[in-house]
Amino acid sequence: MSQKVLLNEKEVNIILHRLACQLIEKHxxxxxxxxxxxxxxxxxxxxxxxxxxxxDYQVKDIQLGQLDITFFRDDFRRxxxxxxxxxxxINFLVEDKNIVFIDDVLxxxxxxxxxxxxxxxxxxxxxxxxxTLIDRRFSRHLPIQPDYRGRQVDVINNEKVKVNWKEHDxxxxxxxxxxxx
Amino acid sequence: MSELxxxxxxxxxxxxxxxxxxxxxxxxxxxxxxxRPIKKVPSLRDITIANLFFENSTRTKLSxxxxxxxxxxxxxxxSSGQSSVKKGETLIxxxxxxxxxxxxxxxxRHPNPGAGVFLSKHVNASIVNAGDGAHEHPTQALLDSxxxxxxxxxxxxxxxxxVGDILHSRVALSNIFALQLxxxxxxxxGPKTLIPKYIDKLGVKVETNLRxxxxxxxxxxxxxxxxxxxxxxxxxxxxxxxxxxxxxxxLLDSLxxxxxxMHPGPINRGVEITSDVADSQQSIILDQVENxxxxxxxxxYLLASKIKQ
Numbered sequence: 001m002s003q004k005v006l007l008n009e010k011e012v013n014i015i016l017h018r019l020a021c022q023l024i025e026k027h028x029x030x031x032x033x034x035x036x037x038x039x040x041x042x043x044x045x046x047x048x049x050x051x052x053x054x055x056d057y058q059v060k061d062i063q064l065g066q067l068d069i070t071f072f073r074d075d076f077r078r079x080x081x082x083x084x085x086x087x088x089x090i091n092f093l094v095e096d097k098n099i100v101f102i103d104d105v106l107x108x109x110x111x112x113x114x115x116x117x118x119x120x121x122x123x124x125x126x127x128x129x130x131x132t133l134i135d136r137r138f139s140r141h142l143p144i145q146p147d148y149r150g151r152q153v154d155v156i157n158n159e160k161v162k163v164n165w166k167e168h169d170x171x172x173x174x175x176x177x178x179x180x181x
Numbered sequence: 182m183s184e185l186x187x188x189x190x191x192x193x194x195x196x197x198x199x200x201x202x203x204x205x206x207x208x209x210x211x212x213x214x215x216x217r218p219i220k221k222v223p224s225l226r227d228i229t230i231a232n233l234f235f236e237n238s239t240r241t242k243l244s245x246x247x248x249x250x251x252x253x254x255x256x257x258x259x260s261s262g263q264s265s266v267k268k269g270e271t272l273i274x275x276x277x278x279x280x281x282x283x284x285x286x287x288x289x290r291h292p293n294p295g296a297g298v299f300l301s302k303h304v305n306a307s308i309v310n311a312g313d314g315a316h317e318h319p320t321q322a323l324l325d326s327x328x329x330x331x332x333x334x335x336x337x338x339x340x341x342x343x344v345g346d347i348l349h350s351r352v353a354l355s356n357i358f359a360l361q362l363x364x365x366x367x368x369x370x371g372p373k374t375l376i377p378k379y380i381d382k383l384g385v386k387v388e389t390n391l392r393x394x395x396x397x398x399x400x401x402x403x404x405x406x407x408x409x410x411x412x413x414x415x416x417x418x419x420x421x422x423x424x425x426x427x428x429x430x431x432l433l434d435s436l437x438x439x440x441x442x443m444h445p446g447p448i449n450r451g452v453e454i455t456s457d458v459a460d461s462q463q464s465i466i467l468d469q470v471e472n473x474x475x476x477x478x479x480x481x482y483l484l485a486s487k488i489k490q
Contacts, residue, residue, distance in 0.1 A: 071214065071222035071252075071482075082184045082486050085210040121219040 109144035322355030337364035345404035
C-alpha cells in the first residue's frame with residue numbers, strides 16, 4: 001500500500017487559518033451561527049477550527065456540535081460491513097440558525113445528503129453551508145459542493161484520502177495522505 | 182460495529198455477552214434519537230414488519246410498533262382474536278400467508294413456549310420473540326438490564342432480586358439469563374408454590390422472606406401476579422400475598438439502604454407494590470417503558486441489518 005503526502009503540517013495549518021478567516025468574513029461574530037462536525041472524522045476538523053476561531057481570532061461563545069448520520073445513510077444493508085453509529089451532541093437549538101457542516105473529505109456527497117436529512121430532526125435552520133478540508137473533484141454522485149474548501153484534489157477511485165490529526169491519530173504531525181487501496 | 186451472532190431474537194439464552202453489549206450501545210444512540218424534536222430515522226424504510234400477537238398485550242405491542250415506526254419500517258398488525266386462527270388455521274400457514282405479502286420480519290407473541298423457535302425453523306423471515314408462554318420475553322429482559330445499567334452505571338456485580346410469580350413468568354427466566362450473562366447475582370423471592378422446583382439449578386439464590394431479600398439486593402424487580410395463568414390457587418388470598426410479598430414505602434424506608442424498584446407492568450397497584458412506591462424516586466418503572474422503545478429499536482435495527490437485500 002503506497003502513500004503520498006498531499007498536505008504537510010504547515011500547509012494544513014495555513015489552510016485551517018484561511019478557512020477560519022473565511023468563516024469570520026461570512027459569519028462575523030457567530031451570534032447566530034453554529035458549527036457542526038460530521039461524525040466520525042469531521043468532528044476533529046470542527047474542533048480544530050473552533051479552537052482557532054476562539055484562541056487566534058477571539059471569537060466568543062462558539063456553538064459547536066457533532067452530528068452522526070448513520071441512521072440516515074442510504075447504504076443500510078448494502079455494504080459488506082455493518083454501519084457503525086457514533087454519538088450526536090447538539091445541545092442547542094438549530095431553529096433559524098446558520099449552520100456550517102464541517103467534514104474532512106468531500107467525496108460522493110452522500111454523507112452530506114444524509115446530514116441534510118438528519119439535521120431536520122433538530123429543527124428548521126435558516127441556512128446550511130458546507131466546509132471541507134479536502135474536496136475530491138469529479139467524484140460526486142449528488143449535486144453537492146462545498147461553500148468553503150481547503151484544497152481541491154483529483155483522486156482516482158482506487159485511492160483514498162486520509163486526514164491525520166496529531167491529537168487523534170497517533171501521528172507526529174497533521175497531514176493529508178493519498179493512499180492507494 | 183460488530184454484528185449480532187444470531188439472525189433471530191428467540192430468547193436471551195441464544196445471545197452472548199457481546200450481543201447484549203452491542204444491543205445496549207445501539208440503544209444508547211436510539212435513546213438520543215427518540216429525545217429529538219423529530220424522533221424518526223429512515224433506516225428501515227424498505228423493511229416490512231408483521232406484529233403477530235396471538236395473546237393480549239398493550240405495552241409490548243405499542244412499544245414494538247412505535248420502535249418500528251420510528252425506524253420508518255412498514256408495519257402490519259395481527260391479533261388472533263379477529264383472525265382465521267379461530268377457524269383452525271395452523272401457525273405456519275398463518276405466518277406463511279403473511280410472509281407472501283413480502284414481510285421481512287415477524288414480531289410474535291404466542292401463548293405456547295417455543296413457538297418462536299418452531300417458527301424460525303419453518304419460515305424465511307427474521308423472528309423476534311415478544312413473549313412465548315411462560316418461557317422467554319427477551320426484549321423485556323434486555324430493557325430491564327438496560328435500565329439497571331442506566332441507573333446504577335453497570336449490571337456487573339449488582340444484586341438483583343426478582344419477586345413474585347416466578348413459576349408463570351417469562352420475564353423472570355429471560356431476566357435470570359440476561360443478568361447472569363452480564364455478571365449480576367440473581368435471587369428469586371416469592372411464595373414457595375410460585376417458585377419452580379429446580380430454579381436453583383440455574384444458579385440463582387432462593388428466598389421466601391421478602392425483607393431478607395430486599396436487604397440483600399441493589400435492585401428489586403417486582404413481577405405481576407398472573408392470575409390469568411393460574412388454574413389453581415397458589416396462595417390463600419391476594420391480601421395475604423400482599424402482606425408477605427408486596428413492597429410498601431414503609432418497608433423500603435425501614436431498610437438501611439436505598440434500593441431501586443422495577444416492575445415490567447402492568448402493575449396491580451396495591452398488590453405487588455403500593456402506589457407511593459410505584460411513583461417514588463426509587464422506582465424506575467417509567468424509565469423502563471421509555472428504554473423499551475430504544476432497546477426494541479436497537480434489536481430490530483441490528484436484526485434488519487442482517488436481512489439480505
